Ligand SMILES: [Zn+2]
């Protein structure tokens with residue numbers, strides 16, 4: 257019994273599969289290191305840099321006044337029996353009422369991609385739009401809306 261186990265282990269060690277995986281891993285690592293880190297003191301690739309800028313802008317847009325006014329316009333005192341919920345919000349697509357945790361603010365004209373400097377002006381214009389460019393939607397309608405695009 258003991259001997260058979262040992263034999264099986266030896267066979268595993270010499271099988272081709274794990275070695276193949278290791279080679280693939282090494283090739284991938286080589287490829288990744290070839291993408292030059294041109295940004296942030298040599299610590300960021302171009303793609304990582306634009307992701308970073310995009311996240312920073314998106315973060316700031318949470319406190320954009322039209323977004324807050326859009327949420328205020330779509331809310332009413334909660335009719336739910338849950339007394340901890342102060343407000344509920346009307347979805348602009350299905351017209352049902354939802355607690356704040358189940359709604360999102362949609363950009364009617366999407367902010368789009370931000371992958372290089374030339375994307376920046378349009379991205380900023382779209383993201384920081386006025387109230388008529390925004391709507392409150394429930395998560396389900398929001399998902400459906402973006403799948404259609
Ligand atoms: Zn909805």
Ligand SMILES: [Zn+2]
Pocket residue numbers: 361362363398402
């Ligand atoms: Zn959206």
